[in-house]
Amino acid sequence: MIKKYLSNQLVRPTGLVGKHLIGRLWNRHNRALNESTFVHLHALNNDRILEVGFGGGYLLKKIFSVVSAGAVAGVDVSPIMVEQARKKLRKHIDSGVLHLHQSAAEHLPFSAACFDKACSVNSIFYWTDLTAGLIEVYRVLRINGFFVLTFTGKADLNKRGFSNPGIRTYANEEVLAALRQAGFRYITIEQAQDAHRTFAMVKAVK
Numbered sequence: 232m233i234k235k236y237l238s239n240q241l242v243r244p245t246g247l248v249g250k251h252l253i254g255r256l257w258n259r260h261n262r263a264l265n266e267s268t269f270v271h272l273h274a275l276n277n278d279r280i281l282e283v284g285f286g287g288g289y290l291l292k293k294i295f296s297v298v299s300a301g302a303v304a305g306v307d308v309s310p311i312m313v314e315q316a317r318k319k320l321r322k323h324i325d326s327g328v329l330h331l332h333q334s335a336a337e338h339l340p341f342s343a344a345c346f347d348k349a350c351s352v353n354s355i356f357y358w359t360d361l362t363a364g365l366i367e368v369y370r371v372l373r374i375n376g377f378f379v380l381t382f383t384g385k386a387d388l389n390k391r392g393f394s395n396p397g398i399r400t401y402a403n404e405e406v407l408a409a410l411r412q413a414g415f416r417y418i419t420i421e422q423a424q425d426a427h428r429t430f431a432m433v434k435a436v437k
């Protein structure tokens with residue numbers, strides 16, 4: 232029962248637990264994935280960078296510590312995550328560098344080709360349609376812009392009983408195929424490990 236409750240919170244954070252715990256839990260538990268993603272992004276001062284599914288905001292903070300003359304945008308489908316991030320990051324929003332939106336990967340609220348780089352960490356499991364989300368990321372990147380997509384491996388997730396009707400786990404090959412279908416090229420994949428799991432970092436170019 233507790234497992235089911237927690238699993239539902241991960242899909243759709245609600246109430247006080249959703250507000251005060253889930254984002255912090257993700258920030259801590261996914262730290263290595265976010266740190267590696269940040270390294271692979273090679274963020275520059277004047278970049279325009281999008282993060283999809285920012286959760287507790289760990290990676291967003293790292294990105295705008297570098298990007299002061301460009302723009303950083305984050306989308307997350309969860310109203311609670313967006314509300315919490317807006318509170319925590321108010322000064323960066325007010326300074327005009329950070330833009331947060333409550334929306335889904337599958338319907339990004341941006342015009343075509345407006346980002347240099349995009350990233351997403353451990354979010355694809357919850358997307359309702361992986362390929363539709365990747366097509367959207369592709370659309371909003373400029374030509375030669377790139378996407379860093381990081382996710383925990385299917386075997387690890389299955390071992391931990393990470394299952395819920397709102398969650399879908401992916402083998403690396405399925406993600407690579409969906410990226411190709413969305414139009415990405417020069418796709419490379421690296422595997423890494425932290426104390427909790429094996430994860431994949433994929434880099435794909437528009």
Ligand SMILES: C[S@@+](CC[C@H](N)C(=O)[O-])C[C@H]1O[C@@H](n2cnc3c(N)ncnc32)[C@H](O)[C@@H]1O
Pocket residue numbers: 257258261264265283284285286287288289306307308309312334335336337351352353354357358359
């Ligand atoms: C496991 S958390 C990861 C958060 C953060 N990226 C991290 O690594 O700590 C997944 C995040 O993706 C968001 N999410 C789920 N489905 C989404 C979708 N379709 N579009 C955008 N964000 C989504 C969730 O609300 C949640 O904040």
